Amino acid sequence: MECQECEKRSATLHFTQVINGHKTEVHLCEYCAQEKGYMNNGEHNFSLHSLLSGLFNFDSAPSLSGSQSTSYNPKNSLQCEKCEMTYHEFTKTGKFGCANCYTTFNEHLHPIFRRVHSGNTKHDGKIPKRAGDAIHLRKTINEHKVKLKELIQNEEFEEAAKARDQIRELEKKLRNDRDGDS
Amino acid sequence: MSLQNFINEAISPWLKEEGDDSDIVLSSRIRLARNFMDIPFSIVAEEDDLQNVLDVFEDNFKHQSFGTYQDFELVRMAELEPVEKRVLVEKHLISPNLAENNSTGAVLISQNEQVSVMINEEDHIRIQLYYPGFQLENALEHASTFDDWLEEKINYAFDENRGYLTSCPTNVGTGMRASVMMHLPALVITQQMNRIVPAINQLGLVVRGIYGEGSEALGNIFQISNQITLGKSEKDIVEDLKSVVQQLIEQERNARNRILNDSGIELEDKVFRSYGVLAHSRIIQSKEASKCLSDVRLGIDLGLIQNVSNTILNELMVLTQPGFLQQYAKKILSPEERDVRRATLIRERLNLEKE
Numbered sequence: 001m002e003c004q005e006c007e008k009r010s011a012t013l014h015f016t017q018v019i020n021g022h023k024t025e026v027h028l029c030e031y032c033a034q035e036k037g038y039m040n041n042g043e044h045n046f047s048l049h050s051l052l053s054g055l056f057n058f059d060s061a062p063s064l065s066g067s068q069s070t071s072y073n074p075k076n077s078l079q080c081e082k083c084e085m086t087y088h089e090f091t092k093t094g095k096f097g098c099a100n101c102y103t104t105f106n107e108h109l110h111p112i113f114r115r116v117h118s119g120n121t122k123h124d125g126k127i128p129k130r131a132g133d134a135i136h137l138r139k140t141i142n143e144h145k146v147k148l149k150e151l152i153q154n155e156e157f158e159e160a161a162k163a164r165d166q167i168r169e170l171e172k173k174l175r176n177d178r179d180g181d182s
Numbered sequence: 183m184s185l186q187n188f189i190n191e192a193i194s195p196w197l198k199e200e201g202d203d204s205d206i207v208l209s210s211r212i213r214l215a216r217n218f219m220d221i222p223f224s225i226v227a228e229e230d231d232l233q234n235v236l237d238v239f240e241d242n243f244k245h246q247s248f249g250t251y252q253d254f255e256l257v258r259m260a261e262l263e264p265v266e267k268r269v270l271v272e273k274h275l276i277s278p279n280l281a282e283n284n285s286t287g288a289v290l291i292s293q294n295e296q297v298s299v300m301i302n303e304e305d306h307i308r309i310q311l312y313y314p315g316f317q318l319e320n321a322l323e324h325a326s327t328f329d330d331w332l333e334e335k336i337n338y339a340f341d342e343n344r345g346y347l348t349s350c351p352t353n354v355g356t357g358m359r360a361s362v363m364m365h366l367p368a369l370v371i372t373q374q375m376n377r378i379v380p381a382i383n384q385l386g387l388v389v390r391g392i393y394g395e396g397s398e399a400l401g402n403i404f405q406i407s408n409q410i411t412l413g414k415s416e417k418d419i420v421e422d423l424k425s426v427v428q429q430l431i432e433q434e435r436n437a438r439n440r441i442l443n444d445s446g447i448e449l450e451d452k453v454f455r456s457y458g459v460l461a462h463s464r465i466i467q468s469k470e471a472s473k474c475l476s477d478v479r480l481g482i483d484l485g486l487i488q489n490v491s492n493t494i495l496n497e498l499m500v501l502t503q504p505g506f507l508q509q510y511a512k513k514i515l516s517p518e519e520r521d522v523r524r525a526t527l528i529r530e531r532l533n534l535e536k537e
């Protein structure tokens with residue numbers, strides 16, 4: 001199969017690009033894939049850089065009438081307080097600077113993940129053991145809090161006091177686990 | 183060093199074992215991307231931050247063992263000559279990207295070379311685990327328990343909704359790439375890849391050639407891997423890949439039988455001509471060498487060529503790469519010199535079979 005870019009070399013990288021729900025097949029030779037930023041030094045971890053920047057241009061343009069330049073977009077000045085990466089830098093490199101960037105840019109990430117992962121935005125795989133303990137603990141605490149509210153509304157104060165103690169116990173455990181890690 | 187000894191050292195021990203369907207699937211690999219929660223990713227990190235990452239491996243994992251993975255060696259990029267790094271790249275133990283990180287880049291490798299952990303690549307941690315043949319489930323299971331072992335000492339960057347947090351948005355979620363390396367000569371000869379590749383893409387999988395610097399799938403060796411890492415479990419990703427690979431194996435087997443039935447003598451001619459080129463040429467470029475090696479391997483798999491071991495394709499595809507040729511020669515070689523060395527090495531290797 002011929003590379004769709006140079007129409008000379010034979011295509012060796014083949015994948016499907018999903019843009020707003022439309023699937024497009026992409027067939028490129030190694031050289032053009034490098035050129036277009038789809039690949040990192042030949043490792044098959046393609047950065048999909050141009051795919052990402054295409055998306056950013058698309059979703060920043062309609063938000064401003066008149067000035068189309070992305071640098072005027074207020075969300076571009078969003079900055080991660082941990083690593084100091086700005087949203088604008090993220091759109092240029094297509095790479096996050098640290099774990100906290102995910103939180104800082106959170107509300108703008110859905111369309112990006114949807115495009116890169118065929119519409120998916122939420123993790124459905126492995127949960128690490130130790131971090132996972134805290135996640136389960138937090139979940140239980142939230143369930144108890146809902147129950148506590150109900151009990152108070154129903155004026156079952158004795159039960160409510162028990163539930164409140166349980167929550168305190170769990171929260172203490174959560175704090176201890178966290179301190180134990182560091 | 184004798185060629186036999188050189189081969190013994192050059193070829194990863196796990197690659198010498200047979201796996202399921204190893205006439206078509208050469209190897210299976212699981213790669214997991216992980217990062218430290220409290221350290222900036224490599225792209226923005228200071229050298230001190232990445233030194234801390236390296237120290238954790240130095241203090242906790244160097245010369246340790248886990249299950250069948252014995253005595254992990256910690257190798258720093260700074261300690262290696264360019265040709266030694268090239269050899270690690272050609273063995274797929276490190277990426278070219280890691281080889282360039284001379285300050286804090288390192289790799290943790292088990293004695294049998296089945297597991298390698300790239301340290302301070304694009305992500306702080308990239309676990310790679312290989313199995314011979316078609317053994318994706320085994321590879322996933324072992325990669326996952328190995329991952330748990332690392333996690334005992336490392337606070338991974340993880341988020342309930344986004345999963346394992348990676349530097350590139352294309353890896354977030356499971357952080358996993360599952361892949362198989364397949365030898366598909368009959369599908370190439372019968373020109374079916376043009377039809378098959380788009381169909382595979384529709385299923386969210388990526389197909390690419392892995393050998394060769396330029397443009398094509400040298401040696402008719404293809405890598406099939408998952409594109410999506412978010413929103414599917416590791417098990418489902420592997421299942422989906424597995425079912426596609428199973429169909430490809432079947433189609434390749436059918437194509438082989440059809441060629442054998444319809445044009446047996448032409449195929450036999452092609453295979454033995456290639457054998458002749460490998461056995462007698464004095465100058466050979468890597469493109470021609472890989473084409474001939476693919477033909478000979480096909481001939482072995484179909485029983486046309488006997489008394490040559492079927493590992494010859496895997497072995498010589500690796501050994502005839504520029505890094506290995508120069509390591510064997512113990513000096514830097516020009517491209518022309520490499521073509522001569524390559525021809526010599528292949529002839530010697532085929533002679534070993536006769537002993």
Ligand SMILES: [Zn+2]
Nearest residue numbers: 003006029032
């Ligand atoms: Zn091209």
Ligand SMILES: [Zn+2]
Nearest residue numbers: 080083098101
């Ligand atoms: Zn950040």
